[in-house]
Amino acid sequence: MASQPLFYWVVLLTLLVLLLALWIVLLKKQLKAQKAQRVGEKAATANDLAFLSLHDDTSGLPNKLQLQQQFELWCRSHPNHKASLLLLKIENFEQVNQALGHQNANLVLVQIAQRINTAVQSDQELLVLEQQDQQYSKVAHIGGVDFVLWVDASVRQHAAEQIARRLEHAVPEALLIHGCAVEYQLKSGIAHYPQHGELLSDLIERAHLAIQNRHWAHSNSTVFHPELISYNNDKLGLMAELRHAISQQQLKLHIQPQIALSSRQVIAGEVLVRWHHPRRGLLGPTEFLELAEQMGVIYPLTQWVLEKAVMMLAELAQQQIHCKIAVNISSKDLLQDELVDSLELLLKRYKVQPSQLVLELKESALVAEPDKAMRMLKHLAQLGVELALDDFGTGFSSLAYLRELPISQVKVDCSFIFDLHRSDTHTAITGAIIDMAKNMNFMVVAEGVEQPEVEQKLIAMGCTRGQGFLYAKPFALDAFPDWVKQWSYSKATY
Numbered sequence: 001m002a003s004q005p006l007f008y009w010v011v012l013l014t015l016l017v018l019l020l021a022l023w024i025v026l027l028k029k030q031l032k033a034q035k036a037q038r039v040g041e042k043a044a045t046a047n048d049l050a051f052l053s054l055h056d057d058t059s060g061l062p063n064k065l066q067l068q069q070q071f072e073l074w075c076r077s078h079p080n081h082k083a084s085l086l087l088l089k090i091e092n093f094e095q096v097n098q099a100l101g102h103q104n105a106n107l108v109l110v111q112i113a114q115r116i117n118t119a120v121q122s123d124q125e126l127l128v129l130e131q132q133d134q135q136y137s138k139v140a141h142i143g144g145v146d147f148v149l150w151v152d153a154s155v156r157q158h159a160a161e162q163i164a165r166r167l168e169h170a171v172p173e174a175l176l177i178h179g180c181a182v183e184y185q186l187k188s189g190i191a192h193y194p195q196h197g198e199l200l201s202d203l204i205e206r207a208h209l210a211i212q213n214r215h216w217a218h219s220n221s222t223v224f225h226p227e228l229i230s231y232n233n234d235k236l237g238l239m240a241e242l243r244h245a246i247s248q249q250q251l252k253l254h255i256q257p258q259i260a261l262s263s264r265q266v267i268a269g270e271v272l273v274r275w276h277h278p279r280r281g282l283l284g285p286t287e288f289l290e291l292a293e294q295m296g297v298i299y300p301l302t303q304w305v306l307e308k309a310v311m312m313l314a315e316l317a318q319q320q321i322h323c324k325i326a327v328n329i330s331s332k333d334l335l336q337d338e339l340v341d342s343l344e345l346l347l348k349r350y351k352v353q354p355s356q357l358v359l360e361l362k363e364s365a366l367v368a369e370p371d372k373a374m375r376m377l378k379h380l381a382q383l384g385v386e387l388a389l390d391d392f393g394t395g396f397s398s399l400a401y402l403r404e405l406p407i408s409q410v411k412v413d414c415s416f417i418f419d420l421h422r423s424d425t426h427t428a429i430t431g432a433i434i435d436m437a438k439n440m441n442f443m444v445v446a447e448g449v450e451q452p453e454v455e456q457k458l459i460a461m462g463c464t465r466g467q468g469f470l471y472a473k474p475f476a477l478d479a480f481p482d483w484v485k486q487w488s489y490s491k492a493t494y
Contacts, residue, residue, distance in 0.1 A: 414448025
């Protein structure tokens, strides 16, 4: 009987050992499954990281790294082949960002990227970067608003140029975002391989230079050429020198009078800036002002011109000469929040009435950010300065918007005036422009008056003021008071 309890203990221990062994087996299986799961998760994470490393996080298109990899593969597999790098840039996209906000602007960016990629699906010359869901990715999004296509030029030498022209015209149709129509444009630049470089970074940089040249030189050429490197460096150097030109007293102001056609009195004078460059000689405004605006150097220059103009107004007042001074301002000037306050302080410092200052702006200055430009113009009008629209008739599309502007005068562009006495077409166009301005209660100034016959035609059309070589070529601003006196004494005979 004593052995029976022992037997039970043996059986119980055996069962416990078996249960322990079973638990160990199950635990090993669970650990193995967990390990497999972790391995799978790591593989999935690795795949996700690999995808993210090769794709733009906004558009989902292949990024610069993937383009670099595919570029190197293509170069190794296509020795002695010619190709072209086509760079596409979305123009003025910062305005979309400001108007719609960053999130909505990204939606626009994604749609534009998809449009570009869809538009090139049938182009056989383009390098395929990857294939997803039955669609090829032939466009790389290399950051910001820049997209790159790699074009095999071994069959069609100018394939890139033809694709670029098609994309610039076909892709930029208005996009609808939350019911708003978003307008945009594409600009392209092309660099040829290996002619313009054998490294991807060099080709991208030179395609960028081609786009910059289209802005600066108003060129239609999309293709890089080696002279652009020195040209670009030259422009950058010129702008660096402009920053110091004011303190070095290299800038000079000239003025051209405006005459009342009926009374022949001097009503105003337009200030024009000249740059006496120590090496380049005398530079006119067309040679550096637009570039200064593009490079962000224009506002300090405008501030300097405004102060000189206000100082001249103070001198005219001291000499009992009642005459206004007109100064040109750019679109970048209108975007400076401190413009009104600094101008008000300037007028008070020299004790000049705001109504004696005329600010002239081109129609194009209102296009970039029309809402902000409108607010700034209203603030300037409240300050009391007179506002004039320059180059009237050359490009404004919305008369409704024009009516809302707080301007009092318009300047008819000299391209309409110069041959007025020789061309019936110019006569008809100029007459229509003057009638339109008068119907909106704008005073009209005609630029480029050089012939007495032109002056007589303008008077008959109802033009109020004239400006041009018939009265005076631009001369030094300091001489303006004496010139006005001499004009008055001579009774303006010619």
